[in-house]
């Protein structure tokens with residue numbers, strides 16, 4: 001045990017001091033995560049519209065007939081929170097109106113909502129005459145200014161009108177026993193639903209990639225490179241047994257993987273991914289580590305030289321990374337590619353980890369997410385045990 | 393009677409048609425410096441690596457610390473052995489002191505790290521990364537890792553090859569000290585002066601076979617009363633076939649070596665022969681034979697080519 005710890009310390013220290021190990025296993029995943037997250041963070045997330053709200057109404061202020069303030073509050077509510085669909089600025093002054101219209105023209109905002117001075121009175125009158133069946137007063141109107149030929153402005157109008165529509169409905173419900181002639185429109189749905197969030201998708205993907213990279217290249221380095229550099233023979237002529245070196249190597253690679261995991265999870269939280277950190281996540285991350293290490297043994301057993309080992313590690317890493325759907329969902333690919341994707345362990349590991357993190361449902365059943373990587377690991381271990389020779 | 397720490401009997405290791413080690417036998421006494429002397433490819437490293445447990449062998453018997461060894465060397469014996477390989481490499485990015493500590497922790501007992509650093513004169517490089525060490529410093533570190541476990545038997549494969557004369561002297565001193573401490577040193581070398589200076593007992597190896605053995609003194613006196621006439625010529629590529637009049641000669645470039653058991657007559661004969669052919673002599677010396685000459689005498693080749 002003393003010897004295992006001492007070799008473990010030496011190998012780990014060496015890894016953590018190695019610029020290339022740190023670059024490929026820590027900086028690279030971090031940079032990749034940042035780049036992918038910043039490029040694709042809008043996938044599945046509604047665009048936020050910039051809307052100014054001008055309340056010019058003067059009648060029935062500070063009473064329960066102040067409909068204008070109800071509308072204002074409704075907009076404020078949906079503009080609250082981080083991923084809100086609109087960002088709202090509101091005021092009641094004439095100057096604010098002029099400024100807002102100017103900003104709209106220059107494209108700094110997407111829409112301006114104006115509540116006219118007699119709005120509350122008009123509503124009151126409208127409700128009253130609806131009850132009585134008369135048609136004396138003009139309908140209450142809210143002006144929504146948008147920019148011509150602007151797609152975002154159009155979308156903003158759609159969102160605003162759906163909010164107003166639902167407000168319409170509410171007034172009718174409160175003021176009249178459900179009138180038949182107003183068919184209820186779809187209520188505006190605020191952001192609660194199961195939406196695709198790229199950051200939730202990519203964090204587990206990057207984590208699987210990072211851990212796999214260490215498993216593949218770390219073992220190749222510890223076995224093939226150190227053998228070729230004649231470091232191993234120097235150790236084995238001293239009173240160190242091969243099994244002790246083996247376990248020290250495993251521990252050392254696990255340590256690097258744990259460091260990576262912590263960094264990526266912290267960064268993921270910072271970038272806005274809301275995953276659970278519970279026992280199931282921790283167990284599944286350990287599962288990822290334990291099932292990818294045998295692929296490293298396979299490389300060290302199959303390849304005769306460190307160059308061949310590195311080449312094989314690169315090929316497998318590349319294949320497992322892109323066909324495993326770590327960064328992008330595998331859709332719309334030819335059948336042959338799909339078959340490969342569903343044969344390799346990373347597809348299942350990423351699905352399993354996304355499921356364990358509670359951010360996404362897994363397209364593959366959870367028992368397969370355990371079974372397939374386990375089968376890979378067992379086969380690789382059996383192969384390595386048969387083929388690997390220390391040959392120091 | 394002193395005990396043998398290592399006994400080898402009829403050891404063989406062939407690589408297809410290459411007879412790397414071809415039935416060698418020897419015994420190493422506890423506390424002596426034992427040298428395996430031979431040219432490149434003689435089979436020295438192969439022999440040593442078999443004894444260190446790094447290589448399999450085809451046949452033969454090995455007794456280490458009185459215990460018969462098959463293939464693997466058990467840990468309890470490795471704990472009593474220090475090894476300097478022909479090429480010593482360490483895990484990258486570690487400091488000198490960290491490497492020594494790591495090796496120290498592999499042995500049940502051992503020396504103080506500070507003492508070892510002083511012994512190998514790397515105190516000021518204790519915190520230097522191993523990849524920043526010079527060749528000589530690396531070699532000293534290799535010696536440090538072999539000695540840190542305070543072993544009884546130390547295998548050294550060409551411990552001074554590639555070192556400058558000063559560094560070589562340092563290593564020689566270290567080996568002398570080990571002998572004083574009663575350690576057994578088994579070294580290989582292709583420097584005859586190294587074997588001559590350090591070794592209590594020398595085995596001369598060539599083409600996988602032992603061709604001579606004994607102390608330096610004994611090997612040299614195997615020449616009997618013979619002396620060496622060394623003649624330097626002005627020019628090379630001359631017709632020197634007349635040298636066949638002597639029993640043992642060797643020509644290389646412009647240097648002629650004549651082994652003689654009757655100096656005055658052979659000296660005169662040599663001078664006359666050159667005079668007759670008006671070949672100019674640059675320099676001529678007479679000296680005692682050394683190990684180089686022993687090797688030459690046995691094989692007709694020089695140790696280093």
Ligand SMILES: Nc1ncnc2c1ncn2[C@@H]1O[C@H](COP(=O)(O)OP(=O)(O)OP(=O)(O)O)[C@@H](O)[C@H]1O
Pocket residue numbers: 407410411412430431432433434435436437438439478582
């Ligand atoms: N793995 C191998 N496969 C084939 N031949 C080998 C192998 N290792 C050594 N040999 C051959 O065995 C012979 C002895 O080699 P060895 O390394 O023991 O020589 P050496 O005396 O240590 O030489 P040097 O002074 O150059 O280190 C050489 O002819 C060498 O080419």
Ligand SMILES: [Mg+2]
Pocket residue numbers: 436437438478549550
């Ligand atoms: Mg050698």
